[in-house]
Amino acid sequence: MAEPLRWAPPDDPRxxxxxxxxxxxxxxxxxxxxxxxxxxxxxxxxxxxxxxxxIPELRVFDCDPHADQDWLERLCDGARRYTPMAALDPPxxxxxxxxxxxHLFGGESELVDDALDRLAHSGMRVRHALGLTPExxxxxxxxxxxxxxxxxxxxxxxxxxxxxxxxxxxxxLRRAGLKTVGDVASRxxxxxxxxxxxxxxxxxxRLLGKAAKPLDPRQVAAAISLERRFPEPVARTxxxxxxxxxxxxxxxxxxxxxxxxxxxxxxxxxxSDGMAFPLRVETSLPVRNPPAIMRLFRERIDSLSDPIxxxxxxxxxxxxxxxxxxLGPTQLALKGGEERQNGESAALVDALSTRNGRLRIQRxxxxxxxxxxxAQLALPAVENRTPAIWEAPExxxxxxxxxxxxxxxxxxxxxxxxxxxxxxxxxxxxxLHQVSRYEGPERIAPEWWKASDGALEGHGLTRDYYRVxxxxxxxxxxxxxxxxxxxxxxxxWFVHGLFA
Amino acid sequence: MCVNDSISALDALxxxxxxxxxxxxxxxxxxxxxxxxxxxxxxxxGLARGRLHEVFGAEPEDAGxxxxxxxxxxxxxxxxxxxxxxxxxxxxxxxxxMRRSGMPYGxxxxxxxxxxxxxxxxxxxxxxxxxxxxxxxxxxxALCAVVIECWGSPKIxxxxxxxxxxxxxxxxGTTALLLRMDAQPSPSTAETRWxxxxxxxxxxxxxxxxxxxxxxDLLRRRAGPDGLAWRLEWxxxxxxxxxxxxxxxxxxxxxxxxxxxxxxxALGAAG
Numbered sequence: 001m002a003e004p005l006r007w008a009p010p011d012d013p014r015x016x017x018x019x020x021x022x023x024x025x026x027x028x029x030x031x032x033x034x035x036x037x038x039x040x041x042x043x044x045x046x047x048x049x050x051x052x053x054x055i056p057e058l059r060v061f062d063c064d065p066h067a068d069q070d071w072l073e074r075l076c077d078g079a080r081r082y083t084p085m086a087a088l089d090p091p092x093x094x095x096x097x098x099x100x101x102x103h104l105f106g107g108e109s110e111l112v113d114d115a116l117d118r119l120a121h122s123g124m125r126v127r128h129a130l131g132l133t134p135e136x137x138x139x140x141x142x143x144x145x146x147x148x149x150x151x152x153x154x155x156x157x158x159x160x161x162x163x164x165x166x167x168x169x170x171x172x173l174r175r176a177g178l179k180t181v182g183d184v185a186s187r188x189x190x191x192x193x194x195x196x197x198x199x200x201x202x203x204x205x206r207l208l209g210k211a212a213k214p215l216d217p218r219q220v221a222a223a224i225s226l227e228r229r230f231p232e233p234v235a236r237t238x239x240x241x242x243x244x245x246x247x248x249x250x251x252x253x254x255x256x257x258x259x260x261x262x263x264x265x266x267x268x269x270x271x272s273d274g275m276a277f278p279l280r281v282e283t284s285l286p287v288r289n290p291p292a293i294m295r296l297f298r299e300r301i302d303s304l305s306d307p308i309x310x311x312x313x314x315x316x317x318x319x320x321x322x323x324x325x326x327l328g329p330t331q332l333a334l335k336g337g338e339e340r341q342n343g344e345s346a347a348l349v350d351a352l353s354t355r356n357g358r359l360r361i362q363r364x365x366x367x368x369x370x371x372x373x374x375a376q377l378a379l380p381a382v383e384n385r386t387p388a389i390w391e392a393p394e395x396x397x398x399x400x401x402x403x404x405x406x407x408x409x410x411x412x413x414x415x416x417x418x419x420x421x422x423x424x425x426x427x428x429x430x431x432l433h434q435v436s437r438y439e440g441p442e443r444i445a446p447e448w449w450k451a452s453d454g455a456l457e458g459h460g461l462t463r464d465y466y467r468v469x470x471x472x473x474x475x476x477x478x479x480x481x482x483x484x485x486x487x488x489x490x491x492x493w494f495v496h497g498l499f500a
Numbered sequence: 501m502c503v504n505d506s507i508s509a510l511d512a513l514x515x516x517x518x519x520x521x522x523x524x525x526x527x528x529x530x531x532x533x534x535x536x537x538x539x540x541x542x543x544x545x546g547l548a549r550g551r552l553h554e555v556f557g558a559e560p561e562d563a564g565x566x567x568x569x570x571x572x573x574x575x576x577x578x579x580x581x582x583x584x585x586x587x588x589x590x591x592x593x594x595x596x597x598m599r600r601s602g603m604p605y606g607x608x609x610x611x612x613x614x615x616x617x618x619x620x621x622x623x624x625x626x627x628x629x630x631x632x633x634x635x636x637x638x639x640x641x642a643l644c645a646v647v648i649e650c651w652g653s654p655k656i657x658x659x660x661x662x663x664x665x666x667x668x669x670x671x672x673g674t675t676a677l678l679l680r681m682d683a684q685p686s687p688s689t690a691e692t693r694w695x696x697x698x699x700x701x702x703x704x705x706x707x708x709x710x711x712x713x714x715x716x717d718l719l720r721r722r723a724g725p726d727g728l729a730w731r732l733e734w735x736x737x738x739x740x741x742x743x744x745x746x747x748x749x750x751x752x753x754x755x756x757x758x759x760x761x762x763x764x765x766a767l768g769a770a771g
Contacts, residue, residue, distance in 0.1 A: 363617070
């Protein structure tokens with residue numbers, strides 16, 4: 001519905017021709033131009049040198065598709081204030097499904113005015129259109145030229161480019177003399193499908209609302225979502241947090257009615273200029289405890305690299321619970337109690353994960369693999385709740401696997417009596433270790449069954465592992481990579497782990 | 501009636517004595533065995549729970565031994581004593597530690613008798629985040645022990661920081677084990693301070709490396725003598741430290757008798 005055309009810094013004069021450039025086919029070419037540049041005759045695809053020759057005062061920026069995408073996603077998050085069904089329409093558009101939402105803002109035109117105002121505040125120049133289908137709105141926002149009495153006739157007057165077909169099909173339609181959507185729609189469906197493919201027919205049907213394609217929203221609406229709107233923007237973050245606390249209490253009440261506890265909570269602070277700040281927290285056990293949830297939100301805010309900037313103030317706070325799981329009523333333990341203890345260590349895991357990032361708090365999980373570095377997985381402790389069962393060692397055996405594992409293994413220089421023999425001494429991190437005791441080799445072959453054509457490239461070489469102890473008693477796990485003679489002429493040695 | 505009066509008077513007296521202290525609830529609940537009678541005797545019956553204990557690695561190459569000893573103390577804190585219950589252990593490390601001594605390896609932990617499923621591993625970006633997480637974790641009574649591994653000597657790990665850790669450990673009765681690698685002992689509020697190095701193991705058949713052995717130095721103890729040293733071997737099946745068999749113990753003293761018999765006996769025992 002809204003198409004942000006160009007980003008212009010708000011303090012700059014707007015009426016300067018501007019373009020972004022990128023390197024296409026060996027030359028710097030304009031990729032996107034603004035309307036002023038377009039009015040002066042510049043077109044996307046023109047080389048920069050030509051454009052500069054025509055318009056010397058042209059302002060040029062490097063094209064940055066990732067930043068564009070990022071900005072578009074932020075706008076999309078901000079547009080969720082109007083409807084939960086906000087979808088990206090890359091590269092430069094947003095589609096909002098405002099069915100059933102418009103009356104909350106006083107009507108469709110009021111909603112549109114509100115959206116345009118906010119976008120204008122952040123320096124966006126926007127074209128918009130309302131349509132019965134997302135495709136119709138998309139086409140009308142981009143191609144509408146002459147005013148029309150109603151939507152159907154406006155759509156029929158659009159050029160065939162509005163169908164968003166592939167370039168060849170579009171050219172074929174033009175060559176056949178079909179210049180507008182109305183021309184195409186008036187032809188019999190069977191003929192169209194036979195000449196221009198089923199895609200053309202589908203496109204026409206979707207554009208005219210005869211076939212529906214569901215919108216793919218950027219975020220699926222949560223089962224529980226609560227919001228509080230302020231008549232005047234609130235510039236104090238502390239007040240916004242107090243409101244969030246009320247919302248949390250309310251959400252917890254709803255969760256209690258459903259017999260559920262929340263695993264993920266998202267608080268979104270919508271700024272009056274259209275920006276939105278989403279904060280997400282996650283718990284390892286379903287919770288229904290408002291102070292605990294608020295503590296996590298505070299941790300999250302503390303850990304932000306730049307604090308939440310209220311700007312001209314927040315005008316909407318929304319709390320949603322995207323993931324909830326069954327949680328029965330809890331009985332308070334009289335004294336201590338296992339349940340409480342589990343909950344406390346889970347709360348610690350949640351707090352640490354929220355502050356430092358979920359990947360930093362891990363639990364180890366065994367894997368049924370014989371390649372040593374693949375025998376365990378370190379998964380985020382927030383999602384990995386069930387304790388894993390590890391294989392018990394043989395009684396009486398010394399440790400056969402190291403306590404610390406280097407991944408990737410570290411190269412060492414080894415002197416061995418014979419190329420396929422045990423090591424005599426090795427140099428690791430610039431110090432020399434004399435091997436006084438060793439056990440091995442323990443041969444670990446690569447996963448040859450995964451190689452498609454018998455070639456073992458990319459699957460590694462056979463490793464011969466030795467448990468060695470140096471003269472001072474340090475125990476290492478070292479291996480020779482590759483069988484001497486058969487796999488490699490000059491096998492490298494690595495230290496893979498440290499024993500206790 | 502008279503008994504009730506005296507009970508309430510006693511309560512009042514207890515409350516008054518409590519107020520006379522520094523107002524903190526010192527929930528130090530006893531001690532746990534260090535896994536060896538000699539070690540326990542030297543530190544007054546065992547390591548105190550809810551206190552800070554420091555373990556220094558003798559050299560960076562001793563990372564495996566030092567972290568194993570620290571984890572074994574945590575294991576003993578969990579399993580020994582009257583308060584034995586399965587509770588998770590938090591192992592706090594830094595990115596630097598992961599780079600310098602590799603990542604903890606589950607099968608190897610299981611080989612030492614430590615259940616990897618009971619370990620929550622936290623990898624922090626720097627020493628500041630590490631100490632902050634440690635102070636939070638120590639206040640959580642659900643953990644049996646918190647292992648804080650710190651490489652080098654960051655400026656913020658000073659006497660104040662160690663005092664904070666001690667206070668946090670005392671507040672919930674969680675034992676704090678500070679593992680310092682590549683660092684020199686500095687003033688701290690630790691209850692005990694140990695230095696750990698790898699020791700040559702008693703060889704198995706065919707001169708294979710044997711069970712994990714440690715050179716253990718008690719560098720400091722708050723209340724009692726220090727400067728003691730042991731060489732001990734970890735027995736995983738018994739979950740205790742044992743004296744290693746003396747080198748050459750496999751060759752017995754020849755029994756008095758005919759020379760041929762004695763030689764046969766020695767050979768048989770050596771085999």
